[in-house]
Amino acid sequence: MVRARSEERLAIDGGRPVRQSFLPYGHQSIDEEDILAVVKVLQSDWITTGPKINEFEEAFARYVGAKHSVSFSSGTAALHGAAYAADLKLGDEAITTPMTFCATANSVLYLGATPIFADVSPDTLNIDLKEVKNRITKKTKIIIPVDYAGHPADLDPIMELAEEKELIVIEDACHSLGARYKGKQVGGICDMTVFSFHPVKHITTGEGGMVTTNDDEMATRLRRFRNHGIEGDARQRQAKGEWYYEMVDLGYNYRLTDIGCALGLSQLGKLDQNLARRRDIATYYRSALKGLPGIILSTVQRDILPAWHLFPIRFKRSSFSAGRSVIFAALRAENIGVNVHYIPVHLHPYYRQRFGYHSGEYPIAEAAYETLITLPMFHGMTDQDVEDVIDATKKVFGHYST
Numbered sequence: 001m002v003r004a005r006s007e008e009r010l011a012i013d014g015g016r017p018v019r020q021s022f023l024p025y026g027h028q029s030i031d032e033e034d035i036l037a038v039v040k041v042l043q044s045d046w047i048t049t050g051p052k053i054n055e056f057e058e059a060f061a062r063y064v065g066a067k068h069s070v071s072f073s074s075g076t077a078a079l080h081g082a083a084y085a086a087d088l089k090l091g092d093e094a095i096t097t098p099m100t101f102c103a104t105a106n107s108v109l110y111l112g113a114t115p116i117f118a119d120v121s122p123d124t125l126n127i128d129l130k131e132v133k134n135r136i137t138k139k140t141k142i143i144i145p146v147d148y149a150g151h152p153a154d155l156d157p158i159m160e161l162a163e164e165k166e167l168i169v170i171e172d173a174c175h176s177l178g179a180r181y182k183g184k185q186v187g188g189i190c191d192m193t194v195f196s197f198h199p200v201k202h203i204t205t206g207e208g209g210m211v212t213t214n215d216d217e218m219a220t221r222l223r224r225f226r227n228h229g230i231e232g233d234a235r236q237r238q239a240k241g242e243w244y245y246e247m248v249d250l251g252y253n254y255r256l257t258d259i260g261c262a263l264g265l266s267q268l269g270k271l272d273q274n275l276a277r278r279r280d281i282a283t284y285y286r287s288a289l290k291g292l293p294g295i296i297l298s299t300v301q302r303d304i305l306p307a308w309h310l311f312p313i314r315f316k317r318s319s320f321s322a323g324r325s326v327i328f329a330a331l332r333a334e335n336i337g338v339n340v341h342y343i344p345v346h347l348h349p350y351y352r353q354r355f356g357y358h359s360g361e362y363p364i365a366e367a368a369y370e371t372l373i374t375l376p377m378f379h380g381m382t383d384q385d386v387e388d389v390i391d392a393t394k395k396v397f398g399h400y401s402t
């Protein structure tokens with residue numbers, strides 16, 4: 001008789017793990033073409049702030065359907081740049097979600113402004129419009145929705161609200177490159193949209209980020225901010241035989257290198273295929289896990305095509321004899337590199353100490369966090385990797401099922 005997975009001894013209890021090698025939750029895919037593109041730049045005159053910057057920015061803008069695309073040295077730097085371009089200042093408030101990576105809210109702090117959290121909807125874990133409305137004050141200047149796990153936030157009503165209240169919307173699309181919202185590509189919908197090219201994302205430049213916008217003035221501010229607050233760049237000056245430059249505002253060195261941009265350009269050519277693979281994996285996961293008692297899959301809303309940066313699941317605590325930390329450890333012991341996205345930002349010690357936050361203030365995000373587990377999701381996963389994740393999930397949750 002074949003024993004059901006749930007009857008097998010768990011690896012954490014000394015049983016055989018579902019797989020022998022560790023499967024991470026995310027991983028880059030780099031091929032020969034990417035390597036050659038980088039080597040070519042290394043052998044050229046410009047390894048930073050050269051011709052690859054414009055090439056990558058233009059190709060990226062075309063892909064997402066935005067007028068301007070401004071590259072940065074990371075998604076975090078890009079968020080900082082976007083908040084600066086929105087003229088966020090000391091005393092201003094920016095409304096964002098607690099269910100995000102801390103960089104989203106930190107970008108507000110960098111400018112001396114205050115992040116104000118608005119709780120999420122229980123279905124998608126994206127920012128809840130009602131909660132945003134409740135948090136608007138005279139000091140509010142921007143709203144930063146985050147497309148959690150790659151599912152775009154409900155952008156149209158957020159943009160309508162922003163227009164009514166004269167606020168700027170910066171979409172944190174670090175999870176959602178290639179996602180579609182009501183048929184529109186993420187990147188040209190909000191005032192500014194921010195992307196990350198960290199290795200676990202849909203394409204990578206090592207570290208890197210991008211802001212897209214249709215607004216000429218914001219694009220100028222973004223370009224200036226990433227280059228010390230100086231207008232123009234060294235290559236333009238060299239081409240014109242000029243040396244004189246002026247620093248007109250306090251900026252940073254947030255430039256992405258030509259090495260990174262060459263990699264990004266090469267990777268961009270594979271984005272559609274990466275997205276297709278992630279969508280296939282998500283479909284497979286969803287059909288395999290939807291019948292599992294007590295497992296909660298996130299909702300995909302109508303007219304949304306997610307980009308599936310992450311595949312988070314939740315579970316009904318009362319359906320299992322163990323909590324998240326035990327289940328997490330059991331899955332890791334099966335060599336499945338599960339992760340948790342996210343610790344709600346307001347619960348981090350820095351935010352608690354600085355703003356006096358405590359548990360209970362954002363009940364939906366906090367309750368979700370208690371049972372969130374991110375399953376591996378990256379475009380380089382093989383069919384066997386996907387099977388292993390499903391097997392291990394069934395084995396572990398089956399074991400602890402009450």
Ligand SMILES: Cc1ncc(COP(=O)(O)O)c(C=O)c1O
Pocket residue numbers: 074075076077079100101103104146172174175195196197198207208209
């Ligand atoms: C939602 C979100 N915003 C911002 C960032 C920061 O991007 P980066 O790591 O490129 O600085 C991340 C990174 O993972 C993210 O997930």
